[in-house]
Amino acid sequence: MRRVCFVLGVCCCLGIFGARFAFAKEPASGITATFSIVAVDPDTGVVGAAVASKFPAVGRVVPYLRAGVGGFCTQHYHVPRWGEPALEALAAGAAPEQVIADLLRNDPQREQRQLAIIDMAGRAAIHNPTQAPQDSRYWAAMTGRFYCCQGNTLVGREVVTEMARAYEDTEGSLADRLMAALIAADCVGGDHRGRLGAGLRLAKTGVEGYWLELHVDESADAVIELAKKYVELKHDAKGAWRGGQSPFVHPCPDRQK
Numbered sequence: 001m002r003r004v005c006f007v008l009g010v011c012c013c014l015g016i017f018g019a020r021f022a023f024a025k026e027p028a029s030g031i032t033a034t035f036s037i038v039a040v041d042p043d044t045g046v047v048g049a050a051v052a053s054k055f056p057a058v059g060r061v062v063p064y065l066r067a068g069v070g071g072f073c074t075q076h077y078h079v080p081r082w083g084e085p086a087l088e089a090l091a092a093g094a095a096p097e098q099v100i101a102d103l104l105r106n107d108p109q110r111e112q113r114q115l116a117i118i119d120m121a122g123r124a125a126i127h128n129p130t131q132a133p134q135d136s137r138y139w140a141a142m143t144g145r146f147y148c149c150q151g152n153t154l155v156g157r158e159v160v161t162e163m164a165r166a167y168e169d170t171e172g173s174l175a176d177r178l179m180a181a182l183i184a185a186d187c188v189g190g191d192h193r194g195r196l197g198a199g200l201r202l203a204k205t206g207v208e209g210y211w212l213e214l215h216v217d218e219s220a221d222a223v224i225e226l227a228k229k230y231v232e233l234k235h236d237a238k239g240a241w242r243g244g245q246s247p248f249v250h251p252c253p254d255r256q257k
Contacts, residue, residue, distance in 0.1 A: 033136055034062055034075035035151030035190060037163050037181045040120050041174045042146070045205030046237070047071045047120065048212075050178040052198040052226075054153070054191045057217040059199010065210065066091065067203040070119035072099075076129045076136060076152045077112040086117060096125035114139065114152050122146040138192075144168060149181065155189030162188050173239030175202055175212065179230050180243055186223035187252035198222035200230070202237055212237045224250065 036051035049063030049071050064083030065071045072086045082103055089099045096117040104110040104127065111131035118124040126141040126148055140160045141150035149163040166184035170177045178200060186195070197217055204211040212235055216225040230238075231248040238244050243251060 033153030033191060033193070034058055034073075034078075034114075035149075035154060035159055035163065035185050036062055036073045036075060036116070037147060037149040037167060037178055037185075038063060038065075038071040038073050038116055038118055039147035039167065039174060039178060040070060040118055040122060042120055042122065044174065045120075046174045046202055046211070047118075047204075048174050048178050048200070048202035049073060050182040050198075050200045051075075052182055052186060052190060052195070052223050054193040054196045056197045057199075057215065058197035059201065059213075059215045060217075063199070063201050065201055065203040067205045067207060067211070068120060070096075070117065071203075073116040073150065074113070075150070076114040076132060076139070077109055079113070090117065090119055096123050100125050100127050114141070114150055116141065116148045116150045118146075118148055124148040126150055149185075151185070151191075153191050153193060155192045158188045159185045159190055170241055170243075171239075172241030172244070173237060175200065175230075175235075175237040176239040176241035176244050178202075179227065180241060182223055183227055183243065183251050187255050190223070195220060195222045198226040200226065204237075227251065 034053040038049040040047045047065050051059050051062045061080045062075050063073050066087045069087050069091045074082050086099050100115055112129050114129045115127045124143045136153045138154045138156050139152035142164050162184040163181040167177050167181040170180035199215040202212040216222045219225045228248050230244050231246050
């Protein structure tokens with residue numbers, strides 16, 4: 001009986017949120033071409049995301065997190081109002097792929113969206129913008145153990161593969177690894193239009209709201225500015241990663257501007 005009630009509860013929740021998902025339109029502020037990574041650490045109860053773009057304040061409108069639930073990113077023709085309902089559906093027990101399917105079911109611009117979602121068990125799903133215009137290419141995504149990374153309007157595939165490599169290879173906290181991944185993607189070129197905004201968000205079980213938020217809303221070198229802020233930051237989310245320790249050392253001084 002309890003199982004039946006749970007299933008009915010999930011279905012009702014998805015039905016309610018499905019109505020809110022329907023018929024989203026392109027945001028008036030633009031396409032929000034972006035590269036991002038969202039990841040969870042089940043052992044510590046931390047979920048986090050890092051993002052960068054040639055778009056101001058991108059860290060405030062792409063990633064959405066909830067402690068004990070997971071994370072969601074909406075980018076390329078992004079729909080910020082999907083953030084909380086997507087997490088609600090995930091919290092109700094919906095599988096990540098089902099959340100994305102419900103988001104896009106009645107969306108006339110579904111093939112312009114790039115979405116990523118992951119729960120605290122590490123189950124992840126991604127939707128790519130298969131009909132993205134020429135200027136939004138290169139786009140790609142990949143998933144690994146407890147993370148997914150995705151991007152569009154990139155200089156090439158190396159942006160996504162370097163995000164994944166750095167995340168997997170870096171020793172440190174979840175925040176350390178997310179920062180290392182974002183920096184690695186930026187160092188190989190990132191967004192082909194240039195740099196403007198970057199952000200880092202984390203949520204932790206037992207902490208209300210976001211545990212950590214760090215943003216660069218507008219800068220010609222946003223990821224490097226975010227990296228400098230991270231080095232200066234004193235916060236329990238940080239680990240022993242050398243890239244996050246003082247003094248700041250530019251990770252790619254010979255990078256093409």
